[in-house]
Amino acid sequence: MIDTSAFQGKKAAYYTLGCKLNFSETSTFGKTLADMGVITAAKGEQADICLINTCSVTEVADHKCRQAIHRMVRQNPGAFVVVTGCYAQLEGETVSQIPGVDLVLGSNEKANLIQYLSDAWSQPREGHLHQHHTVKTKDIKTFQPSCSRGNRTRYFLKVQDGCNYFCTYCTIPFARGQSRNPTIASLVEQAQQAAAEGGKEIVLTGVNIGDFGRTTNEQFIDLVKALDQVEGIERFRISSLEPDLMSDELIDYCAHSRAFMPHFHVPLQSGSDEVLKLMHRRYDTQLFAHKIHLIKEKMPHAFIGVDVMVGCRGELPECFEACYEFLKGLPVTQLHVFPYSERPGTAALRIPYVVDDKEKKRRAHQLLVLSDEKTQAFYAEQIGQEADVLFEKAARGKAMHGFTENYVRVELPASQAREEYDNQIIRVKLGDFNHDKTALKAEIIG
Numbered sequence: 418m419i420d421t422s423a424f425q426g427k428k429a430a431y432y433t434l435g436c437k438l439n440f441s442e443t444s445t446f447g448k449t450l451a452d453m454g455v456i457t458a459a460k461g462e463q464a465d466i467c468l469i470n471t472c473s474v475t476e477v478a479d480h481k482c483r484q485a486i487h488r489m490v491r492q493n494p495g496a497f498v499v500v501t502g503c504y505a506q507l508e509g510e511t512v513s514q515i516p517g518v519d520l521v522l523g524s525n526e527k528a529n530l531i532q533y534l535s536d537a538w539s540q541p542r543e544g545h546l547h548q549h550h551t552v553k554t555k556d557i558k559t560f561q562p563s564c565s566r567g568n569r570t571r572y573f574l575k576v577q578d579g580c581n582y583f584c585t586y587c588t589i590p591f592a593r594g595q596s597r598n599p600t601i602a603s604l605v606e607q608a609q610q611a612a613a614e615g616g617k618e619i620v621l622t623g624v625n626i627g628d629f630g631r632t633t634n635e636q637f638i639d640l641v642k643a644l645d646q647v648e649g650i651e652r653f654r655i656s657s658l659e660p661d662l663m664s665d666e667l668i669d670y671c672a673h674s675r676a677f678m679p680h681f682h683v684p685l686q687s688g689s690d691e692v693l694k695l696m697h698r699r700y701d702t703q704l705f706a707h708k709i710h711l712i713k714e715k716m717p718h719a720f721i722g723v724d725v726m727v728g729c730r731g732e733l734p735e736c737f738e739a740c741y742e743f744l745k746g747l748p749v750t751q752l753h754v755f756p757y758s759e760r761p762g763t764a765a766l767r768i769p770y771v772v773d774d775k776e777k778k779r780r781a782h783q784l785l786v787l788s789d790e791k792t793q794a795f796y797a798e799q800i801g802q803e804a805d806v807l808f809e810k811a812a813r814g815k816a817m818h819g820f821t822e823n824y825v826r827v828e829l830p831a832s833q834a835r836e837e838y839d840n841q842i843i844r845v846k847l848g849d850f851n852h853d854k855t856a857l858k859a860e861i862i863g
C-alpha cells in the first residue's frame with residue numbers, strides 16, 4: 418500500500434551524472450514523483466527529497482558521484498537522500514554508508530522508487546536510514562520505461578537497457594544487467610504521446626540499442642520502420658549503434674526513410690585490429706570501414722560521430738598509430754575521444770601492457786586535433802547549401818540555434834530570431850562560420 422499523502426507538497430531536488438539514458442531516467446523519476454504531488458525545488462531552495470542518479474564509467478565518474486552526494490547532503494540538511502544508477506548498483510554498500518544517505522536503489526529496484534520511498538517513510542526514522550537494495554547483476558530484470566523531454570527541443574526515448582557483450586574494459590553489463598527491451602507497440606505509443614505534446618524530434622537511447630528485440634523476439638529494423646510512421650514526429654536520431662549490429666538493411670532503410678536522419682553515431686573504440694581483439698569487440702576494422710563507406714554511399718551528406726578510446730591496456734605505440742591512420746582515412750565527421758580508465762573487476766586488468774597518463778593525454782590530444790579538422794571540413798562543405806533547421810528556444814534578443822537534418826549546428830542572428838520559430842522546422846541558407854566556429858550562420862529563405 419502506498420500512502421500518497423506522505424508525498425504531497427514535498428520538494429525534490431535531482432542531480433544526474435553520466436549518459437543520456439541517465440538523464441532520461443531522472444526525468445522519469447521527476448515525472449513519477451510529480452504525479453504523487455511532489456514539487457521540484459527551485460534553484461537554491463531546500464529540498465525534502467534529494468535524488469542522485471549516478472554513473473560509474475570511469476574512476477573520475479565514481480569520484481564525481483561521491484562529491485555530488487556530499488554536496489546534496491550538505492545543501493539540504495535533513496532531506497531524505499536517495500542514490501541510484503550505475504555507481505549505486507556496483508558499490509551499493511559503500512554508498513549507503515556515506516553520511517546523510519538514506520536509500521540506495523540498484524538497477525533492478527529503481528523502477529519501484531515510489532514503493533521504496535513509501536516503505537522507508539513508514540518506518541520510524543532517527544537520523545539516516547542507510548538502507549541499500551540491490552540485487553546481483555544476473556537478477557536485474559526490470560525495465561523502467563522512459564520518454565523524456567530534454568532541456569531543448571528533443572525527446573529521449575529509451576528503447577533498450579543492459580548489455581550482454583562484456584567488452585573487457587567495460588563495467589556497464591555489471592551495473593545495468595542483461596540486455597532487455599519493451600515491445601515495439603509500447604514504444605510507438607510513447608512516441609505518439611510525445612507527438613501529442615508537440616514533440617518534433619526523438620532520440621532513441623539505450624545501452625546497446627542494436628540488440629533491441631532480445632526479450633520480445635522483435636527486430637530493431639522493425640522498430641525503426643514502426644516509429645517512422647508516427648505522425649507528428651519529424652525527426653528520429655539513433656544515439657549510438659554497435660557496428661556489428663548496424664545492418665546494411667538498416668542503413669539502406671534510413672537513406673529512404675521519412676524521418677530517420679542522416680546522422681549516425683558508431684562506437685569504434687580502437688582502429689587497431691589487435692586492440693579490438695583485446696577489447697573483445699565483435700568486429701574488425703574492415704567491417705567498420707564497410708559500414709562507414711556504405712552510409713556515405715547512400716547518404717553522402719551524413720554526419721558520422723565515432724567513439725574512440727585511447728591508452729587502453731595493450732595499446733602499443735604502433736597500435737595507436739594504426740588507429741590514427743585508420744581514422745584519418747575514413748569519411749567520419751567527429752571523434753568522441755575517451756582516455757581509458759581502469760575499472761575494478763574488469764578483464765582488461767589482466768592485460769599486462771599499461772599506457773601511462775601522460776601518453777594517454779598525448780594520444781587523446783592528437784585525435785582531438787584530427788576530429789576538429791574533420792568537423793570543420795564537414796561544416797565548410799555545407800556552406801552555401803539550403804537546409805531544414807529545427808530551432809530551439811532562445812532568450813529574447815539573443816541569437817537562435819538549431820540543427821540541420823545532418824546535425825550541423827546553425828545560428829540565426831538575433832535580428833532574424835523570432836519567438837515563433839521555437840521548435841519549428843524552418844528552411845534556411847547556410848552561410849559562413851559564426852564567431853567561435855561552433856555553428857554556421859543562417860539566413861531564412863522566403
Ligand code: SF4
Nearest residue numbers: 580582583584587589
Ligand atoms: S557493448 Fe561493450 S562497451 Fe558497450 S555497454 Fe556493452 S560491454 Fe560496454
